Amino acid sequence: MAIETQPERAEPTGRGPGPAGTGERPWWLRMGAHTGVIGAVAGYFLGHWLGNFLGGDFARSALANQNNVAIVLGYAFAVIGWLAGLGVFNDLFLLMQGKPIPEEPRFLGKEDSGLAKFFRFTLDHKVVGIQYLFGMVTYFLTGGLFAMAIRTELLSPSYHIIGPEQYLMVVGEHGTMMMMMMSSVVLGPFGQYFGPLMIGSKRVAFPRLEALGFWLTPAAYVILLSAVLFGGFPTGWTGYEPLATQATSGMDAYFFAFGLMGISMILAGFNMIVTIINYRAPGMRWSRLPMFVWSMFTVSFLQVLAVPVLVGACYMGLTDRTFQTAFFTNQLGGSSFLYQNLFWFFGHPEVYILALPGFGVISEIISVFCRKPLFGYKVSVAGMLGVGVLSFFVWQHHLFDSGINPDMRPLFMLTTELISIPTGFIFLVAMGTFWKARIRFSIPMLFALAFYFNFLIGGISGVFLSDVPADTTEHGSFFVMAHFHYTIMGGLIFAFMGGVYYWLPKMFGIKLNETLGRIHFWTMFIFFNTTFLPLFALGMLGMPRRVFTYARNLETLNDWVSISAFLLGGSILIFLINFVMSMTFWRERAAGNPWRARSLEWQLSTPPPPENFKRVPVILAGPYDYGVPNALPVADLSPPPGVIGSAYAPVTGGLEG
Amino acid sequence: MSSAEIPAPDRQQAAEHDSRRTWWLIAAWLALSLAAGLVIWFVWYPHLPPGDMTSSARHQQFDIAVLAISAAPVILGVFLYFGYVLVVFRARPGDDSDGTPIFGNVKVQATWIIGTSAIVLWLFVFGTVELIVPAGAGAGEGASPIWKLPGAKTASWTPGADDMLQVQVIGQQWAWTYRYPQFGGMESTVLDLPVNTPITFHVTSLDVIHSFWAYLLGVKADANPLVDNVAYTMARQTGPFTVRCNELCGIWHGAMTSAGNVMSQTTFKLWATAVQAREKADGVLAALPAYALTYDPTVIPQLGKDLVNVAGITGAPGYYYGPGNPVTP
Numbered sequence: 001m002a003i004e005t006q007p008e009r010a011e012p013t014g015r016g017p018g019p020a021g022t023g024e025r026p027w028w029l030r031m032g033a034h035t036g037v038i039g040a041v042a043g044y045f046l047g048h049w050l051g052n053f054l055g056g057d058f059a060r061s062a063l064a065n066q067n068n069v070a071i072v073l074g075y076a077f078a079v080i081g082w083l084a085g086l087g088v089f090n091d092l093f094l095l096m097q098g099k100p101i102p103e104e105p106r107f108l109g110k111e112d113s114g115l116a117k118f119f120r121f122t123l124d125h126k127v128v129g130i131q132y133l134f135g136m137v138t139y140f141l142t143g144g145l146f147a148m149a150i151r152t153e154l155l156s157p158s159y160h161i162i163g164p165e166q167y168l169m170v171v172g173e174h175g176t177m178m179m180m181m182m183s184s185v186v187l188g189p190f191g192q193y194f195g196p197l198m199i200g201s202k203r204v205a206f207p208r209l210e211a212l213g214f215w216l217t218p219a220a221y222v223i224l225l226s227a228v229l230f231g232g233f234p235t236g237w238t239g240y241e242p243l244a245t246q247a248t249s250g251m252d253a254y255f256f257a258f259g260l261m262g263i264s265m266i267l268a269g270f271n272m273i274v275t276i277i278n279y280r281a282p283g284m285r286w287s288r289l290p291m292f293v294w295s296m297f298t299v300s301f302l303q304v305l306a307v308p309v310l311v312g313a314c315y316m317g318l319t320d321r322t323f324q325t326a327f328f329t330n331q332l333g334g335s336s337f338l339y340q341n342l343f344w345f346f347g348h349p350e351v352y353i354l355a356l357p358g359f360g361v362i363s364e365i366i367s368v369f370c371r372k373p374l375f376g377y378k379v380s381v382a383g384m385l386g387v388g389v390l391s392f393f394v395w396q397h398h399l400f401d402s403g404i405n406p407d408m409r410p411l412f413m414l415t416t417e418l419i420s421i422p423t424g425f426i427f428l429v430a431m432g433t434f435w436k437a438r439i440r441f442s443i444p445m446l447f448a449l450a451f452y453f454n455f456l457i458g459g460i461s462g463v464f465l466s467d468v469p470a471d472t473t474e475h476g477s478f479f480v481m482a483h484f485h486y487t488i489m490g491g492l493i494f495a496f497m498g499g500v501y502y503w504l505p506k507m508f509g510i511k512l513n514e515t516l517g518r519i520h521f522w523t524m525f526i527f528f529n530t531t532f533l534p535l536f537a538l539g540m541l542g543m544p545r546r547v548f549t550y551a552r553n554l555e556t557l558n559d560w561v562s563i564s565a566f567l568l569g570g571s572i573l574i575f576l577i578n579f580v581m582s583m584t585f586w587r588e589r590a591a592g593n594p595w596r597a598r599s600l601e602w603q604l605s606t607p608p609p610p611e612n613f614k615r616v617p618v619i620l621a622g623p624y625d626y627g628v629p630n631a632l633p634v635a636d637l638s639p640p641p642g643v644i645g646s647a648y649a650p651v652t653g654g655l656e657g
Numbered sequence: 658m659s660s661a662e663i664p665a666p667d668r669q670q671a672a673e674h675d676s677r678r679t680w681w682l683i684a685a686w687l688a689l690s691l692a693a694g695l696v697i698w699f700v701w702y703p704h705l706p707p708g709d710m711t712s713s714a715r716h717q718q719f720d721i722a723v724l725a726i727s728a729a730p731v732i733l734g735v736f737l738y739f740g741y742v743l744v745v746f747r748a749r750p751g752d753d754s755d756g757t758p759i760f761g762n763v764k765v766q767a768t769w770i771i772g773t774s775a776i777v778l779w780l781f782v783f784g785t786v787e788l789i790v791p792a793g794a795g796a797g798e799g800a801s802p803i804w805k806l807p808g809a810k811t812a813s814w815t816p817g818a819d820d821m822l823q824v825q826v827i828g829q830q831w832a833w834t835y836r837y838p839q840f841g842g843m844e845s846t847v848l849d850l851p852v853n854t855p856i857t858f859h860v861t862s863l864d865v866i867h868s869f870w871a872y873l874l875g876v877k878a879d880a881n882p883l884v885d886n887v888a889y890t891m892a893r894q895t896g897p898f899t900v901r902c903n904e905l906c907g908i909w910h911g912a913m914t915s916a917g918n919v920m921s922q923t924t925f926k927l928w929a930t931a932v933q934a935r936e937k938a939d940g941v942l943a944a945l946p947a948y949a950l951t952y953d954p955t956v957i958p959q960l961g962k963d964l965v966n967v968a969g970i971t972g973a974p975g976y977y978y979g980p981g982n983p984v985t986p
Contacts, residue, residue, distance in 0.1 A: 164908040236905050242882065243865040243907060330883040331953055336866055337881065371748075372756035376766055401868065402879040403799035403860075403886035410785040417777045417784075424773040431738055432765065437756035438748040449739070456735055460728045467784040469720040469794035472877045473707050476868060476903040540706040540721075542872035544903045547911030551899075627755030 031087030033119040040219070043081025048074035055322065069322045071230075071249050075256045079219050086121045086215055091208070121215065123207035126608060128214050129193025130507065133500075135217055136188055139181035140493070141576065142225070146174035148569050151562040157552045167548040169232020169250070176224060176237040176254060180261040182488070183303075183350060184217065185496050186357030187268060190503060191296045195272060197601035197608060198290050200281025200617045200635060205274035209267045216264035220257040227253035236546050238347070241328030241339040245320050252321060259314035262307045262346075265353070269303030272296050281635070283619030290599050290623045291374060294381050295360025298388040299353050306349035306392065313342035337404050344395035352391040354488050356384060358455075358495030359426050362448045365498055366433050368597045369445035373624040375432025376425075383425030390419045400471050409468050416466035423459055427452065442595070443517045447498030450525045454490025458483055461536060479539025482532045490528060497524070497575065505590030509606045513586060516578040523571035530564040598634050599623035615639060678745075686737050690730035697725045707875050710898065710919065713795025713890040714875030720787050720794075727776065797860060797869075797878025797886040800950075806889035808855030814839040814929075816922035822851060825948070826860045828867030828880035831909035833900055842948035843933040844941065848900055848917035850874075851925035852892045860886040861951045868903035871917060879904060885950040892919040 028034065051070025083089065091101045117127055118134075149170045153162050162170065192214075196204050204210050227233055227250035234247050235254070244251050276297045280289075289297075316327040317339070326332035328339045367374045374380060396405060396412045430452055439445070461483040464470050474480060497520075505511045534557050541557075543550050550558065582588065593602045600623065604612070617635040625631035702722040707714045746756070788794050792806040808821030825836040826848075835845045848871070850856060860869045862880035869888075870877045873896075878888040895918075902913035920928070936942045946952060 164911065168905075168908055168910075234905070234907050238905075240866055240905065243905070246865060246907070330881065336884075370746075370756050371754070373758050373760050375759060376761040379761070379766055399879075401797045401877045403797040403881065403884060406793065406796075406798040407803050409788060409796075410781070413784050413788075414777075414781045417780050421770070421773045421777055424769065427735060428766065428769045431735070431742075432759065432762070434739070434742040434746060436759065437742070437746045438752060438754055439743060439746050440748050449743070452735075452739065456732060460732055463728060463780065464721065464724050467720055467724060467780065468788045468796060469713075469717050469784070469791070470724055472713070472794055472796040472875060473717045473721070473872070475877060476870070542706065542870075542899075542901070544870065544901055544911075546905045549911045625758070627758040 027116045031085065031090070031121070032116065033086065035087075036082045036085035036215075039081030039083075039085025040078045041081070043077035043079070043084075044074045046081075047077030050077070068249055068252050071252045072256060072318055072322050075223055075252070078223075079216075079260065082219050083212070083215065088121055088208075088212055088215065121211055123211050124610065125192050125196050125204045125207065125210060126507075126610075126612075128207075128211050129189050129191075131214050132184065132188030132192055132217075133507075135214065135221075136181065136185045136496075137576075137579070139177060139217070139221055140185065141572070142221075143174050143177035143181065144569060144572055146170050146177065148566065150174060151565040153548055154550070154558050155562045157550050157555050157558070159548050162548075164548050165231060165234075168234045168236075168546070169228065171546050172233045172236050172250075172254065173224070173228065176258065177221075178488075179237045179350065179354075180224070180258050181217065181221065182492060183261070183265055183353045184268065185492065186361060186499060187272070187296060187299055187303075187353075188214065188217075190292070190361065190499050191272060191299075191357070192268070193507060194503065194601050195293060195296050196275060196279065197604065197612060198293050198599055198623075199276060199279060199284050200600055200613065200619055201275065201279035202612045202616065203279070204271055205279060206267075206271045210271045213264045213267035213271070216260055216267075220261040220264065223253050223260065224257035227251075227257075238343060239314075239317065239339075240343075241317065241320070241336050242330070244317055244339075245329060252318065255314040255317045255321070259311050259318075262311040262314065265303045265307045266311070269300035269307070272300035273304065276300075281613075281617050281619050283635070285619075287377070288619060288622045291363035291377075291380055291384075292360040294384055295356045295363075298384045299356045302349045302353050302356070302388055302391065306346050306353070309342055310346035310350075313339060313346065316342075337399075337402065340399055340402065341395070341404070344398045345392075347398065348395040349388075349391045351484065351487070352387055354492050355455075356387060358451060358492045359384060361495040361499045361502075362451050363426075363429065364599065365444045365448040365502055366430060367624045367626065368502075368595050369440040369442055369448070370433050370437030371440070371626045372433055372437045373622075373626060373628070374429060375435070376429050377622075377624070379425045380429040383422040383429070386422030386425070387419060390415060390422065394419065397466060397471075400468050401475055413466055413468055417463065420459065420463060427456070442501075443512075443514070443521055444498040444502035444595075446518075446521045446525075447494050447501065450521070450528075451491055451494045451498065453525075454486050454494060454528070457533075458486030458490055461486065474539060476544055477539035478535045478543045478545060481545050482535035482539060485532045485535070490532070494524075494528075497521075500579075502595070503601075505594050506601060506604075506606055506608070508583065509590055510582060510587050511590035511594065512578050512582045513588065516574060520571060520574045520578060523574065524568065527564050527568035527571055531561055531568050534561050598626060600635055603633075603635060603637060613637065615641075682737065682741060686730070686734050689733050689737070693729040693733060694726045697722060697729065701725070707872050710873045710894050710896065711795070711875050711890045711892045713791055713793075714873065715893070716787055716791040716794050717875045720784075723783065724780075727780065731776070792889045795875040795877065795888055795890050797888050799887065800885045802887045802889075806855045806857070806891065808857075812839065814926075816851070816926050820854070822854050822856045824848070824850070824856060824858050825950075826858050826869045826878075826880065827863060827952070828860070828869065828902065828906070828913075829863040830865065830907050831902070831913040833869070833902075833913070833915040836945075836948060837929055837933075838948045840929045840933040841937065841942055842945065843929070843936045844945055845932055846915060848915060849925060849928055850892055850917065850919050851922040852895050852919050854922060855891050856889065858888045858890075859950055860888065863952060865906050866904050867906045867913070869900065870903035871898055871900045873898035874917075874919075877903060883951045883953060895919045895921060 048070045051073035052067055055067060055069030094101055118131055149162065153167050192210060230250035230253065231248055233250040233254045235243050239254055276293060319325045320327055326334040328334045328336055330336055363374060363380060393415045394412060396408060397416045400409055465474055465480060465483060501512055501517055538554060538557055541554060543554055590606065592606045615638050617637045618639040619635045621632040621634050623634055705718050705721050707717055709715045709718055789804050792804045793802060798804065809819055811820045814820045814822050823838050825838065827834045827836065835848050837843055858869065858876060858878060860878040860880045861884060862882045864882060867880040868877060869880055874890050876888050876890050878886045880886065898917045900915045900917055902910055906913065
């Protein structure tokens, strides 16, 4: 595709859509989110009607008086209508008619100069990254509000504010929103935006798949929230059968949304793998790949290999509920264990889908702010790959007490504990990098340090859970809850926040307010720990997860946790204020490379030009050669014409030396 | 750590300085770890959950203590190291220089890998032994457990003899019931147990997945419909305890609790025979389905009446109690 032969860019026209250029229609006559919504609504009613037509007689649940077939088909057609309204299928129709696809300005985000391109099926990976960023912040805040509701209910040992049914709804929405959406919290914004920039590529391999991956997330978000209209779902984020078969129609929303988000993750993973393998600039050897790109690479493999299992399980769950198959009904020849196996075969790689991007972001940050090369680059890569591979072999540690394969428990205990070896590599790399460094305590660095602090506690508590006898006490209790909040919230979300403070200057040319940023960090770090550290104790004292009542003697601790959780929510609010105000009113300009970072994305103008690189750069050195005397610049951004790749790149010291 | 990149004249001095402070760090770490280990073992261990009421609880308590002692040096080491480097290697204001370019150090990396592997191996061996020796450590072991508690399997249970007491735990939305096959299959809503007796729990469910968690007993086993999940324990002390459901099972999951008591063997025998006699007189025993390891709720006539029939499929839709039951706690 003739990307480099684009005509001049459209004139900037400010915020308004405006009839920029000749022949361009105004935004409301072109396909975008607004036509998508029209398509979705139309699709839902069409599907709902079709479902009632097909299954009105046999599938009406006696419990809820709702026809699950109609609801599921409604969702399915709504998604198709949403995508069609967005214009996802336009090029496909053109191809089917034998017409050529128009020259693609959408690749570069050039077509729209204003905000309109963010509400459209834009194929520029930088636009998709920004779309992901705002989407993910929205999803995270929504999930966080549900968490506040949970903690409000748990202020008292008996039920007082929200009833048990609403409580389960809130628990399920919080858990599912966080687990399915946050899988893309780093891969989405930063992976899509900076992945291609860091490997010196002008584009991603499959821009349509990438954009489709993003546009499925709002659909999944809305569908998951729509469960509230049906009274929610009672299963939490795990969706265990046969409770799920028994549940009312909110469960359809859970299965459909999770499956849809699964497809989004698979698409994003495919695109990322192929981009990283095939679109590296000349000289970008595997040994020079930034750790962030390595983490994206590993995570993408996990997504492509593990998530299809989830999509299958969700599909089976849906057919159980609609066409009355019996995959998971023991009485009818199915197995409730089958769902547990399928779910956790996805579910454990999923938690590393959540953890690994954090490792990647943090590795970038510590090297820059220690002004030192990453210690043991190969060890770090081995750590990530090791975690990725092992994550497929541990899923039954979620089922130690279930009675499945009891004699296999030592094996799964071993594999689970083995994961701490590659995870330990990540700590070794950090500790080595800090040795003899010149540490700058900038905000991203503070978040990175907090990441190691939290992840160490999360990881060590994981060892307690891997041990079968100890797990007999801890399994399914608040101990587990504290453990995975330490790794996911304390790990991933802290890394995401670090990434926001680190990369926003490059993405938008503005930087977040420093003072508010520091207040945000310290409140978040302190209140995160005061919230989740007592939960270990609560679990050890015998409080199971997902309960709205608990023993009266645990009230003091629970109140402490609740109040501290509200303060943690306030800390996120500080971030939100900082984020919104800095982006809109304050708009403090950032220098092009405020951190004096070496890696490739920082060598570009701010924000990066639509085509990323005028010419394909030639990579000359690794990204972490800080403090190396006479280190080469990381890349030649305008190599002489006609020179290709490694023939030109001189052998350097540093990583290869 | 390597100082190979430092220019030659400073090298020796820097290396001496390095090794001195490294040794200081290691000494402080060892001392703190030892102190932490002693505190955990002597002060914390007796109070660690889940207490020492039964054999399985004791093993879990021991496990948690040993794991805590193993974990303390790791946590302390990392925190100590980070605290040290953050102070010593912080950039002073106005310092624009770079750190020492160290790309790796084979000795350090090898030591780390061997060290963590050794810890993992120790954890694995320890965990496996602690799983096998106490006969599954109170965890659910499926229908045919391979690590069994010794005890005679008898048709009736008598105090004093080394008879295994069989207790069936039945979970349903949202209550626990217990059946004692050695007492005519009588059913109770209270879990009374004799002390110093090997006990086999057969955990099963009538509808969705529950999990039988007797925290003080150190027993946890999932209850799946049509699955018999066996767990063992032996009570060492008398006293009351609480049973909770540990797997989300619907809206009243949080209220799915039941009471239990560990009592002397003779008291237990009296209680059990009295309940059996009463249920026989009441006609409850005759009305109950015959004792079996699992029950299919679709074929239990007494329960089937209240089942919601969805298009010919009587699955396990719950609501044995109706949506308002059990009443708000």
